[in-house]
Amino acid sequence: MLWADGGYTGSLVDWCRQKLALTLQIVKRTDDMTGFVVLPRRWIVERTFAWLTHSRRPARDYETLPASSEAMIRWSMVTRMSRRLARPRAVGRR
Structure with missing residues (x-):
């Protein structure tokens, strides 16, 4: 999804x-919302963009080919996931 x-x-x-x-x-936002309202699932997208811009290369638009840009995004996410997997787990967590 x-x-x-x-x-x-x-x-x-x-x-x-x-x-x-x-x-x-x-x-979507409903018409009766005024001011700032957190939309459902919107934070997932914003969080992912924050993770990507944490890496220096995807934070700037240096790439001229979409394939190069895709490779940098994949590299950024692989780095993030490998750091997460290498982190020691707390006792009792699975």
Whole structure:
């Protein structure tokens, strides 16, 4: 399942279902919300972007090819996950 901002409503939902065989769920604000309100699932996207920009290279748009940019994003996430897996676990946690 994928989540997207309300700006991506329209044919993208059908395209994801047909071409990628994925479900795209649009996270929308309701009209009665005023001011800043945390939207459901929005924090997951924001947190992931924060993780990516923590690495210096993906924080800037140095890449000219999409494949190079994808490789840098993968490298950043592999680094993050390997650090997480190498971290000693607390007693009693699984």
